[in-house]
Amino acid sequence: MSLRIKAVVDKFVQELQEALDADIQDRIMKDREMQSYIEEREREVAEREAAWKADLSRREAEIARQEARLKMERDNLEKEKSVLMGTASNQDNQDGALEITVSGEKYRCLRFAKAKK
Template sequence: MSLRIKAVVDKFVKELTEALQADIQDRIMKEREMQSYIEEREREVAEREAAWKAELSRREAEIARQEARLKMERENLEKEKSVLMGTASNQDNQDGALEITVSGEKYRCLRFSKAKK
């Protein structure tokens, strides 16, 4: 009878060992699958981040170009205004004359009248 018990115990131990080995292998496979999935997701996120940064850099460069163009246009407008309109400044003269500078030449105006429409 002890041989039968020993055989049953040996069979149980063998089956239990096999089940444990199968469970361990299953867990190892799941761990590898999970690690592979995580690496793939990290790669996807890194690609999206790189694309986003490239787009951001492109937009920042475009904004800088537009700002430079706007600044140049503003400077040109100021030059045109200066040439076309002259610069007028009300002088605190005794006679109340208005001095106007057009293209570097000064003019004095003593009398004013409203422009007709």
């Protein structure tokens, strides 16, 4: 009878060991699947982040180009205003001449005449 009990116990232990091995293998597979899923998601996020950064970089470059163009246009406008407007000032010169400064160049006008209509 003791051999029978030993055989039953040995069979139970063997089945338990097989079930435990199967559970361990199942957990290892699930861990691998989870790790693979995590790696894939991290790769997707990294790709989206890289695309977002590239788009941001392009937009920043475009903003810098537009700012440079706007600054150039503003400088050109100031130059045009300076040329068109000039600076006129009546100097208390002994001869009573009107001095006009246009783009840094000074001009003197000694005679004045009314414009003809």
